Amino acid sequence: MNYVPGTASLIDDIDKKHLVLLRDGRTLIGYLRSIDQFANLVFHQTVERIHVGKKFGDIPRGIFIVRGENVVLLGEIDVDKPCDTLLQQVSIEEILEEQRLQQQAKQETEKVKMQVLKDRGLSIPKADNLDEY
Amino acid sequence: VLSLQSLDEDCTLEEEDEGLVEEEDEIDQFNDDTFGAGAIDDDWQEEHKRLAELDERDGLGGVLGMGGGGMGGELDLGGAGDSSSTHLPSSADRGGGGDLAESLARLILEADPAIAGVGAAERPGPSPRLPPGPPPSSMLSYQQQQHLLRRGTAPMGQMNSHSIWENSMGFGPVSLTPGLVTHMEDSPLMSIIKEVGLPKRPPQGRNDEGQDLSERVPPPRSSSPVIGSPPVRAVPIGTPPKQPMSHAMNHQIHHPMAVHVRAPVQHRYPPPFPERLSPNTLLNIANSPLCRGPFPPGVLSQMQRAQLLNSQVAGFPRGGPAPPLLPGGGGFRPFFGGPPPPHGHRMGPPPPHGPPNHTPPIRHNTTHLHPQHRRMLTQRMQNRGGDRGRTGGDRRSRDPYSNLMTQKEKEWVTKIQMMQLQSTDPYLDDYYYQNYYEKMEKRQERERDSSKKEHTTKLITPQVAKVEHTYRPVQFAGSLGKLTVSSVNNPRKMIDAVVTSRTDDEEKREKQVWNKRRQILYTVEKMYSLLLEVQDFEKRFVQTSVRDNERRYQCVMIMSVRKGKRLISRLLPLLPSPQAAAVVMAIARNLPALAKKDKQDQVLCWLVEPVSAVIQSLSSSALTDLLQELQGNEGQLATVLHNKFGVTLLYLILSEGERMQSSDPNCQLMDDNRWTELVFSVTRELLSVPSSSLSPPLFTPPNLLSLLSLASTHTHTHTHTHTHSGMLHLCCFGWTSRHKENQLHPQLDITVKYRSCQSKN
DSSP states (O other), rough: OOOOOHHHHHOOTSEEEEEEEETTSSSEEEEEEETTTOOOEEEEEEEEEEEETTTEEEEEEEEEEEOGGEEEEEEESSSSSSSSSSOOOOOOOHHHHHHHHHHHHHHHHHHHHHHHHHHOOOOOHHHHHHTTT | OOOHHHHHHTHHHHHHHHHHHHHHOOOOOHHHHHHGGGOOOHHHHHHHHHHHHHHHHTOOOTTTTSOOOOHHHOOOOOOOOSHHHHHHHHHSSSOOOHHHHHHHHHHOOOOOOOOTTTTSSSSSHHHHOOOTOOOGGGGHHHHHHHHHHHOOOHHHHHHHHHHHHHHHTTTOOOOOHHHTTTTTTTTTHHHHHHHSOSOTTTTGGGGGGTTGGOOOOOOOOOOOOOOSOOOSSSOOOOOOOOOSSSHHHHHHHOOOEESSSOOOOOOOOOOSSOEEEEEEEEHHHHHHHHHHHEEEEESHHHHHHHHHHHHHHHHHGTSSSSSHHHHHHHHTTHHHHHSOOSSSOSSSSSHHHGGOOOOOOOGGTTTTSSSHHHHHHHHHHHHHHHHHHHHHHHHHHTTTTTTTOHHHHHHHHHHHHHHHHHOOOOOHHHHHHHHHHHHHHHHHHHSSSSGGGGOOOOOOOEOOOOOOOOOOOOOBOSSSSOOOOSSSSOOOOOOOOOOOOOHHHHHHHHHHHHHHHHHHHHHHHHHHHHHHHHHHHHHHHHHHHHHHHHHHHHHHHHHHHHHHHHHHHHHHSSOHHHHHHHHHHHHHHHHHHHHHOOSSSGGGGGGGHHHHHHHHHHHHHHHHHHHHHOOOOOHHHHHHHHSSHHHHHHHHHHHHHHHHHHOOOOTTTTTHHHHHHHHHHHHHHHSOOOGGGOOOOOOOOOOHHHHSSSOOGGGGGGOOOOOOHHHHHHHHHHHHHHHHOOOOOHHHHHHHHHHHHHHHO
């Protein structure tokens, strides 16, 4: 029950399974156990889920405390609904390998792009670092 | 520079620093201040290692510790709890910049919250345990720690590493200064943590008997006491409350007290245990453990049971708060409907109850919501709750980790969130919501018929009283003159930004065109903001002048003051017509008293203009009422006539009546005989009063003259043509006779009479 109807509050989400996306791109799934006024979250039985293409792998992480400012979005998972119909779960090693390959490929394309731009005398700063400045 | 002087003799850094200074011509002063003497690479790393070893030896207790007192005697870093004066000289000799900061802080007389009162921060816990001891970890700056290292490790041996874990606070200072932690990956520190384990708090702690999780307090934050950083609290802001909660609240949340328009229940300081348990609450307490469903055996530990009870019981003060609020709280019962679990929001228990106990989950803190809104939300809740309640509840009841966050803690967070919703001016902060519901209300009023008046509900938003914080600049003890410390509340200009505009001819021309457009936009914006201001003011003004009865009395009182009369005269044109009419009525009624107070007639006469405007806008019945008011009791009219303003007012009324009659054929003035009777009595009075005592009015309305010219034969004998009063008499008789005889005199007669009267005057 929301104590203050008409507002958004995380109180109702406690003890429910959630999926949270963090600013660094990680996806965590766990039971939300505790919150505070900054929306810092305490997750229980957390699992970090890595998605690569159509495959995903789960890494069990235990208890996670997430600082509120790092949350991009947070949503409740309906445990009754059938999940993972399109996605194929694989082992951790496999998914990490897949991820590595994906990162590698991305880096290479990025490299090529930068080189091409450089040849033309242009340089575009990387957007993902701008956040820090 | 200061830091150089205050360094210890046995510090070898001094020489190196001086050497550096000699090498560079320009001293980077900021660098000095920031990093101090220790900002030299090699030494830093060495000291870091030594510090790590230190930590290892003392089991994390020594440097950071809450532990033994051995250190204090030797090092005397100026323990917080001690008297300041004796330590000042000693600390000035020793310590680095950190001590300086502390001593400075002690000099501060008045608290500017943005300036760290390091020595003055509350430190209730550690002081009894370590009388001369070092300040807790948070107080030690990096420099102080260095100092410790330089001092050698001799005093460390006295540290009692065991004492930490037996700390009443129940936790060990696992946190270190952030700078150290990052380098400690495979350092001895980590091994210690693995060895000793984290402090004996959760997960074991949960099974301790009768221990409330809300008592756990995270270790104090380590921050260097640099001037300008926020004061370090003994209990950081984010911690959930202990019991009693009120104590913690006082320290942590600075917020103006709420002034609620309606009587909602105070959610801020509930007693830890309700003063009275209503039969409902008892029922619920009894019910819920039963209804909780089959638990796996042994899961519901004693602590959890205590937690449950505590949460339920603690939840109920909402329903039965402090006595003065109870009637207000009781008044909310109708909203709750059935058996109210007012606030006791237990995530575990309620859903298993299922629909029967699933009362309309309206909380009393929805006072700031429009009732319609509330109803809509409850409907929505019920729809959702009915579907999900049962299945979710079952699962939750089997979840052994549920309710880790106690009821109190949830309420704590909600409280903070709600405090953020409080506003001093809801029309400012929540403009769209308020306007939307105003429109809705109007629509409702239109749609409903007048018989169902009770259903029209109004949105009342509790408003927090605005507290004016006057900023007083920080004063230092023993200083000559006022030192300025720049802080958030008292910012200082740091950058001299000078705006230079280039004057290029062509550029200017282009600019002019652009500037014109800009100017136009600027004017539009200014006018718009003016308009909004006026509207806001109007709104506020209308709200305040609603209470009629009070206003009337106040009006009279205000009128008895000269400035008040001026105020009323200026205010009258701005008032909406019913209020203005009421004011004029009040004036008329109280005219004798007012006249008496206003011996010098000048001031009352300021009112003539606005009053005449009001009179002209009055309806006929109102006009009659006004005349009646003016006549009032016995003899009132006589006093009225003695007064200039009174006479003027009378004339105005009469002329208005005349105008109404002559212009508007449908005028109801003559319908009931009141008007004519009143006029008769007025004229009788006029005649009886000797003409000399009649004070001259400010002006005579022209249509009275026309009345005057309608003289009949009856008036001849009563003609006094020398004074205006003669005119008046004539006019009155002309009027009365006209109505008696109902004759219309020819135009010629009128003009003749008029001229004759004119000439005589």
